[in-house]
Amino acid sequence: MALAHTTHQTDPMTETESIEYDVVVLGAGPVGENVADRTRAAGLSTAVVESELVGGECSYWACMPSKALLRPVIARADARRVPGLRRSVRGPLDAPEVLAHRDEYTSHWQDDGQVRWLDGIGADLHRGHGRLSGARTVTVTGADGERRVLTARHAVAVCTGSRALLPDLPGLADVGPWTSREATSAQTVPGRLVVVGGGVVAAEMATAWQALGAQVTVLVRGKGLLGRMEPFAGELVAEALEEAGADVRTGTSVESVSRENGTVVVVTGAGDRVEADEILFATGRAPRTDDIGLDTVGLAPGSWLDVDDSLRVTGHDWLYAVGDVNRRALLTHQGKYQARIAGAAIAARATGETLRAQAWGAHAATADHAAVPQVVFTDPEAAAVGLSLAEAEQAGHRVRAVDVDLSSVAGAGLYGDGYRGRARMVVDVEDEILRGVTFVGPGVGELIHSATVAVAGRVPVSRLWHAVPSYPTISEVWLRLLEAYRDN
Amino acid sequence: MALAHTTHQTDPMTETESIEYDVVVLGAGPVGENVADRTRAAGLSTAVVESELVGGECSYWACMPSKALLRPVIARADARRVPGLRRSVRGPLDAPEVLAHRDEYTSHWQDDGQVRWLDGIGADLHRGHGRLSGARTVTVTGADGERRVLTARHAVAVCTGSRALLPDLPGLADVGPWTSREATSAQTVPGRLVVVGGGVVAAEMATAWQALGAQVTVLVRGKGLLGRMEPFAGELVAEALEEAGADVRTGTSVESVSRENGTVVVVTGAGDRVEADEILFATGRAPRTDDIGLDTVGLAPGSWLDVDDSLRVTGHDWLYAVGDVNRRALLTHQGKYQARIAGAAIAARATGETLRAQAWGAHAATADHAAVPQVVFTDPEAAAVGLSLAEAEQAGHRVRAVDVDLSSVAGAGLYGDGYRGRARMVVDVEDEILRGVTFVGPGVGELIHSATVAVAGRVPVSRLWHAVPSYPTISEVWLRLLEAYRDN
Numbered sequence A, B: 001m002a003l004a005h006t007t008h009q010t011d012p013m014t015e016t017e018s019i020e021y022d023v024v025v026l027g028a029g030p031v032g033e034n035v036a037d038r039t040r041a042a043g044l045s046t047a048v049v050e051s052e053l054v055g056g057e058c059s060y061w062a063c064m065p066s067k068a069l070l071r072p073v074i075a076r077a078d079a080r081r082v083p084g085l086r087r088s089v090r091g092p093l094d095a096p097e098v099l100a101h102r103d104e105y106t107s108h109w110q111d112d113g114q115v116r117w118l119d120g121i122g123a124d125l126h127r128g129h130g131r132l133s134g135a136r137t138v139t140v141t142g143a144d145g146e147r148r149v150l151t152a153r154h155a156v157a158v159c160t161g162s163r164a165l166l167p168d169l170p171g172l173a174d175v176g177p178w179t180s181r182e183a184t185s186a187q188t189v190p191g192r193l194v195v196v197g198g199g200v201v202a203a204e205m206a207t208a209w210q211a212l213g214a215q216v217t218v219l220v221r222g223k224g225l226l227g228r229m230e231p232f233a234g235e236l237v238a239e240a241l242e243e244a245g246a247d248v249r250t251g252t253s254v255e256s257v258s259r260e261n262g263t264v265v266v267v268t269g270a271g272d273r274v275e276a277d278e279i280l281f282a283t284g285r286a287p288r289t290d291d292i293g294l295d296t297v298g299l300a301p302g303s304w305l306d307v308d309d310s311l312r313v314t315g316h317d318w319l320y321a322v323g324d325v326n327r328r329a330l331l332t333h334q335g336k337y338q339a340r341i342a343g344a345a346i347a348a349r350a351t352g353e354t355l356r357a358q359a360w361g362a363h364a365a366t367a368d369h370a371a372v373p374q375v376v377f378t379d380p381e382a383a384a385v386g387l388s389l390a391e392a393e394q395a396g397h398r399v400r401a402v403d404v405d406l407s408s409v410a411g412a413g414l415y416g417d418g419y420r421g422r423a424r425m426v427v428d429v430e431d432e433i434l435r436g437v438t439f440v441g442p443g444v445g446e447l448i449h450s451a452t453v454a455v456a457g458r459v460p461v462s463r464l465w466h467a468v469p470s471y472p473t474i475s476e477v478w479l480r481l482l483e484a485y486r487d488n
Helices: A030-041 A056-061 A063-079 A095-105 A112-121 A180-185 A200-211 A231-243 A332-351 A389-394 A410-415 A448-456 A474-487 B030-041 B056-061 B063-079 B095-105 B112-120 B180-185 B200-211 B231-243 B332-351 B389-394 B410-415 B448-456 B474-487
Strands: A007-010 A017-026 A046-050 A124-127 A129-132 A137-141 A147-158 A162-164 A192-196 A215-219 A247-249 A254-260 A263-268 A273-276 A278-281 A285-287 A319-321 A373-376 A381-386 A399-405 A422-428 A433-441 B007-010 B017-026 B046-050 B124-127 B129-132 B137-141 B147-158 B162-164 B192-196 B215-219 B247-249 B254-260 B263-268 B273-276 B278-281 B285-287 B319-321 B373-376 B381-386 B399-405 B422-428 B433-441
Touching: A017 A030, A017 A129, A017 A332, A030 A046, A030 A056, A030 A112, A030 A147, A030 A332, A046 A137, A046 A147, A056 A063, A056 A180, A063 A095, A063 A180, A063 A200, A063 B063, A063 B410, A112 A124, A147 A332, A180 A200, A180 A278, A192 A200, A192 A263, A192 A273, A200 A215, A200 A231, A200 A373, A215 A273, A231 A247, A231 A381, A231 A422, A231 A433, A263 A278, A319 A332, A373 A448, A381 A448, A389 A399, A389 A422, A389 A433, A399 A474, A410 A474, A410 B063, A422 A474, A433 A448, A433 A474, A448 B448, A448 B474, A474 B448, B017 B030, B017 B129, B017 B332, B030 B046, B030 B056, B030 B112, B030 B147, B030 B332, B046 B137, B046 B147, B056 B063, B056 B180, B063 B095, B063 B180, B063 B200, B112 B124, B147 B332, B180 B200, B180 B278, B192 B200, B192 B263, B192 B273, B200 B215, B200 B231, B200 B373, B215 B273, B231 B247, B231 B381, B231 B422, B231 B433, B263 B278, B319 B332, B373 B448, B381 B448, B389 B399, B389 B422, B389 B433, B399 B474, B410 B474, B422 B474, B433 B448, B433 B474
Parallel strands: A017 A046, A017 A147, A046 A124, A147 A319, A192 A215, A192 A278, A215 A247, B017 B046, B017 B147, B046 B124, B147 B319, B192 B215, B192 B278, B215 B247
Antiparallel strands: A007 A017, A129 A137, A137 A147, A162 A285, A254 A263, A263 A273, A373 A381, A381 A433, A399 A422, A422 A433, B007 B017, B129 B137, B137 B147, B162 B285, B254 B263, B263 B273, B373 B381, B381 B433, B399 B422, B422 B433
């Protein structure tokens, strides 16, 4: 189908094949796949270029394997808090079975299924390293060194994502450090694991490997875990990690790392020595834009790409940057959201359709500014959408925050004995619209979408009183939040 | 505090004490408690009359004990679907521990805590049987036969709820049948239990007692379980009940019931004989209005009470009927919602404040018509809000329904191996507002509130595209629903 709209040429001098498409997508992760899905649905011929596995980081080295590792941990913790059940849950997790299941969920790092999907939507897959080579042009170099030039009548979408950023420590490469890739794909459980960092990857991987049998030490430079969420999120997760047997050290930097007779030796800024079998650096992400030919179109290699709300790169009417590369929100689901919007915007511009670029329009990724959700799959789960109180205040909004202890909610106590959790709602006092909501506690992962609908839907507090939570669910925390806002 | 606004008198002839309040509430279940909470918050003196336990049906013989029985069942089923965990969950539930925990959750059928709460808000509790004895007047007869007359300056709120309705079968009383009360408070697990009925109580109690060790037979007169929800809800729950070992017989009526040498013998309409140790009738509810003096104010004893959206009884400007008695939605959470609104409306009328009675206003229980949520705590859970497709069509709305197989959602597959579930979204094609949403599957209980916010908030489909579900949660079913609506 796609070929109906493409034009093939071969340069007789260089024997370089040249193919013209409506759209060329760089990167076949979930973001690139979703851009292609939307441009194909609009009837635009679309090429997708991928140098590794179709399906991207998320399918093989991030969301999917990490959640396959974490779900058993969370389910076991939940079960052990339930009267009548807790004593029948015996022994630790079956780590080999968990790892085998994780392998299945990553299709054993084979992308046949995803390739079939791309084929099914009628996009052309070009395997190889894609680099911009001037406006509207991508040159693909295959594994065999063969080159093909793809030109785009309408748009090129950069969806190459991000990679783990390692700190600049002497000799680090010799240590063989784990990044998120190794942490999600390791085939055996290390005896001792040091996790450097305090963000989502650090918190989730510390939770998973500690439960799978490793002795985990977390070294956090800052004051606590999950620093971008409300402070109580990191506090509750750190508390639970310690109770699970992990050693969480905040305010701790890494001075040096080496491997001595197979053992990793970390020396902290305070001079403490920590030994381990493996070390994971979860210390940030860098855009995968260093070798995609950005210089050929006047952009700086290795930079994050600035875009407008249609995901179009500033100053280039044919170039889009979607997902992690634009640094708006480094989350698969938010990248997929951007992809749907970018694909629709590319299609609208290509066909002369009116662009609906107003806030919350079909061609504006407005939620990126106001309603980005995130669920951290730890025990307890931590989930948030929109702005934290600190972020809202920093943005100059006039807000009031109310907190509720989740253990006061009947549905929470029923969910698990000794339930510990907390919720916060940040309300803009000008129009009584929610700026942000955070839930931390067992079983709150599916709860956050109610807040996402409220925030993105701009449902005011007065109407939320009519959104009745079922008794007795944990969702009744909404009543407590509304009461706290009303009464305080 | 309340006494500051009350006036005491004693009739010298009858020695009957008479007390005047602003508001008299009949019934101290969650609904009565919430009415009193709101009228007290407005500074109105308030009496609450209760003949049984303060806290009502929900606290002692419904929601709380049933969910305390069901949570272990659901948690165990969930755990046994998780790789790495399932094999370490050994043996059946510890039934004595589950029952003991249920006893704790009902405070061993003592209401001290709830009495303290009433006291804390400054409401006066009058124990005894309350009956209307003319306009604005309630006569309370105590256990000792002593009578007190309570008069209400502003309003009487009837919050007496409902009771189980037993069928008219000869000799039924001699059998000692269970109703929802016995089913939630039984101290031992019967060897064999027959459940008559197919609604929520029947489905939940069949699920609980089968998992606690009883051999359960469900006799459903109609085509299936959960007949008020989308058809697939009852189908999935019945399928799971059968897999758990229960015998679910649809299209089966009860011809006769007797107890022979201690054994319950049921003969069905088809002439089949079913033996059991106990029999639960979950065959509907009747309003507890038969002995509350309705005749003294021109209303029919035993009838459901018609109300307007401020919960005021038609034709009586001082009489309110809140919760089950008005038959709008026989659900604790919806009764509490009505109670908040009725309490606020009573207060507004008493103080001369303008009534905000427009749709979705502070004094109109609009959600009763459009956005009643319900969660059935079975395995799988079944949750719905608003109208089913059949209800929407019957109401004359122009709607389109889209279905999604939940097993196609990554977060569902990660939640449990072999995940089975289904979702339906009913969209009004006139304005693209949701009329109803149903989710059936493990772990969907907390998911429904996202739909409740969407339905009550009248968030249109175009905006729901900006409410991004976190990857990989079960909430991503929203994307599949929106895609199905867009593409079909």
